[in-house]
Amino acid sequence: MHSGQKQELASLTGRLRRESRKITGPRAAILEILRHHPHPLTNKEIFAELPKGGGDLATIYRAMQLLEKLGMVKRFDFGDGTARFELVGEGDDGHHHHLICTRCAGVVEIAECFPEEIERRIARTNGYAGVTHRLEFFGICPDCQQ
Numbered sequence: 261m262h263s264g265q266k267q268e269l270a271s272l273t274g275r276l277r278r279e280s281r282k283i284t285g286p287r288a289a290i291l292e293i294l295r296h297h298p299h300p301l302t303n304k305e306i307f308a309e310l311p312k313g314g315g316d317l318a319t320i321y322r323a324m325q326l327l328e329k330l331g332m333v334k335r336f337d338f339g340d341g342t343a344r345f346e347l348v349g350e351g352d353d354g355h356h357h358h359l360i361c362t363r364c365a366g367v368v369e370i371a372e373c374f375p376e377e378i379e380r381r382i383a384r385t386n387g388y389a390g391v392t393h394r395l396e397f398f399g400i401c402p403d404c405q406q
Contacts, residue, residue, distance in 0.1 A: 272347075275332060286315035287323050291332075291347070299367040300336045300344030300358070338365075338396055357394075361401035370397065 272291045273283045281287075293309045294301065303320045310320070324345055327333040333345040338360050357370040374393065383391040 272332070275330070281326065281330070284323075286310070286319045287327075289314050290320065290323050290327070294333065294345065294347045297346075299369070300334075300338075300346040302342050302344050306345075336394075336396070338367075339398070357396060359397040359399065361404055362398050363400055363404040366401050366403070368401075 272295065273288060276283055276287065289310055290306055293306055303317065303324060306324075307315075307317050307320050315323075324333065324343075328335055328345070332348060334348050336344045336346065336358065338344060338358070357373065359368040359370055360366070374395075379391045379393060383389060
């Protein structure tokens with residue numbers, strides 16, 4: 261979900277219902293947390309924002325697996341061995357890239373992407389089909405350079 265595109269909680273829970281999934285308290289709380297964050301969050305960051313008694317870390321891991329399977333969240337790996345999750349808007353393929361600060365872990369969403377011709381050329385050259393890509397950029401943000 262690109263920054264600035266806040267989805268209504270009712271539309272998110274409606275998507276769960278259409279998949280015949282229960283709207284549990286923790287699932288609704290997780291969706292609400294993700295809805296208000298423009299950048300991917302770790303399971304522990306989500307847990308820290310859950311209301312007291314809103315669920316344990318295992319509940320969050322299970323919920324995130326389900327939401328990822330349903331295509332409602334996208335998993336990102338910023339190279340530190342920790343999965344991060346971001347909401348994906350309905351009808352959005354969730355494809356975009358990030359610029360991550362290696363000092364403070366700040367994240368900037370990058371809208372630019374490679375032309376599809378590059379994917380087609382790489383596929384053709386190597387005999388592959390259905391080639392896609394994930395790309396994250398790393399550097400030191402302006403604040404950390406001070």
